[in-house]
Amino acid sequence: GYDMYHEYGGCPSGGVVAGITYVEGKQCIVVANDATVKAGAWFPITAKKNLRLQEISMENRLPIIYLVDSAGVFLPMQDEIFPDKEHFGRIFRNNAVLSAKGIPQIAAIMGSCVAGGAYLPIMSDEALIVEKTGSIFLAGSYLVKAAIGEDIDNETLGGAATHSEISGVTDYKMKDDEECLKTIRDLVGKLGPRPTLGFNREKSLKPKVAPKKAYEVYTENGAKPYKMVDLLETFIDADSFTEYKAGYGRTICTGYARIDGWSVGIVANNRELIKNKSGEMQFGGVIYSDSADKAARFVMVCNQKRIPLVFVQDVTGFMVGSRSEHGGIIKDGAKLVNAMSNSIVPKFTVVVGNSFGAGNYAMCGKAYDPRLIVAWPSAKMAVMGGAQAAKVLLQIQVSAKKKKGETVSEAQEQKLLHEIQAKYDKQTTPWYAAARLWVDEIIDPAQTRETLSLGIAMANNGRMDDQYSTGALQT
Structure with a gap:
């Protein structure tokens, strides 16, 4: 690889x-x-x-x-x-x-x-x-x-x-x-017939927006904010999206849709900068307590209804700071991870942009048994972003040198920083991830619909547990 x-x-x-x-x-x-x-x-x-x-x-x-x-x-x-x-x-x-x-x-x-x-x-x-x-x-x-x-x-x-x-x-x-x-x-x-799970499928309708328009919604470096619904419309059936809790927990977009006729539940990170009804500004791509709570509830409902789940990742992680910690971000994140981990319906994951840290876990990364996990060429997978990680690693290395009695000039620090970041950035690419099977395939964004439809058809041949249970759920 x-x-x-x-x-x-x-x-x-x-x-x-x-x-x-x-x-x-x-x-x-x-x-x-x-x-x-x-x-x-x-x-x-x-x-x-x-x-x-x-x-x-x-x-x-x-x-x-x-x-x-x-x-x-x-x-x-x-x-x-x-x-x-x-x-x-x-x-x-x-x-x-x-x-x-x-x-x-x-x-x-x-x-x-x-x-x-x-x-x-x-x-x-x-x-x-x-x-x-x-x-x-x-x-x-x-x-x-x-x-x-x-x-x-x-x-x-x-x-x-x-x-x-x-x-x-x-x-x-x-x-x-x-x-x-x-x-x-x-x-x-000459193989005999096989039973299916009978997932809901109706006549397929073309997407409202041409699949290749995905390149315009999501820019290559992922720096530009965008509405996740605009991206979804490049691969879901036209006018099939029914958004769940549209006005609440808006940094995650949840709802029902059809992909090539198949009924699915979608959990997707929203990259817009949002001001909620409490007056709080929320950064796109970040999971807050309200969005984690909403997504967990939606995942549980989809399991009740036996609807396959599609996760669309562009996530930098969970919100940090005293306000989030005091508000119980850890337990709300744990609730989402629990609901998703115990899902009995097939799960599929598309990494379109960032896939950092615990955000990767909560949004059904490879460790959480997606039937298929695919990445766009724009995907980045790591514990944290390259710039932040490089600064942390630089501090560790500079501290180690100083303990040995070595002096480190500002120019040497900058050189070391660039070397660390270049290596780290290389390890966050989708090619690095795919070679190590962290994702199953790198796909053209315009093939997202086709890939997900193939995956759902595949999962329709499988089996599913009768009962959905989350065990001791954080509340």
Whole structure:
């Protein structure tokens, strides 16, 4: 991924090309090893990406197709991928659990499947193998020679003929890649019907505002205040928005809408500077007690009504200071986090701008199980903004130098400040976040509607708990 594993020459896309798509009219997940990246070897991020895709499959009961061509674990980093709970072995555990849940898994052995990587296709429901290129074995010919002295070539050891006609490990022998892919399509096309959750959907209406107008509402650096409703109108169905508590807690915009016909509840940060009825000025993008209270209530109502939730993030965090602390901002924020964390309806998150600190948490960041979380190219994700963080880090570093008896001039301080901020700003970009799977994808703002519709259709295949409970809720 982006800016990762420099010491090993990088690992583009984690060595895996994957996504959610349609095969023969059925929504599926496809996971394909990229053998041009370190022979398809598994880096730590490769395992993380595969586990995320299996998680999406499990939550939404989507068939998953594996196109396998992998040399197994990347040995120089084996300690970071082999033994822990969320490491390589978890993938095979998930294979078994997916199968037990009745979620179809089809694997095509199109290249080498070595060592632990040999289990993934064989723990799938059905396995295809391509003649001459596909092979599968726990140990390759060189290791067999070293271990037991047996001379054998890879094709005889674990090729298509061996596993289709002798061992019975694979189910279909394919003459080439093209036949293999056609057979996969045929198998998927013959899958039986699946029950759905029956989420409310009506005829789709185009947005009132053209999706590309989003570029005009949200400026690239995000400095210009804007009305969140104006942004929502670029991806929700025309005239479908019914705002909830429109005059209260206005730094968060809540309401019901339709996206491509699907009924959704929207929780979105409003970036306007607001003067409330009490005469208090409230900064846009900041969560106050009243907005947290409103959003928590709305999330609970959507769960009662079984309506999927869409969170739109452009948040700098919760309001600070004595007035907020005395007003109970911590308990009001906790109420929102509780209501959102315990949601039984599917949640989706779009990061359009800032996603800082506890604001990320309250607005359904990655830690809170969104079915999909996507980011616009304008997104920034961090504990706090770059300028503020750089000043804090500068104070720490200058203090450490002074304790050692070193003097720091103003020019040196400025140089250090710029270095710290440049590094910090690089780490807040959506590319940095996506490479580490903090978000599932970076999307063109004009694709927001299409992406959310695909996600809701996906979630409609899943299952949902019968009862919504928040436990001990702060009041």
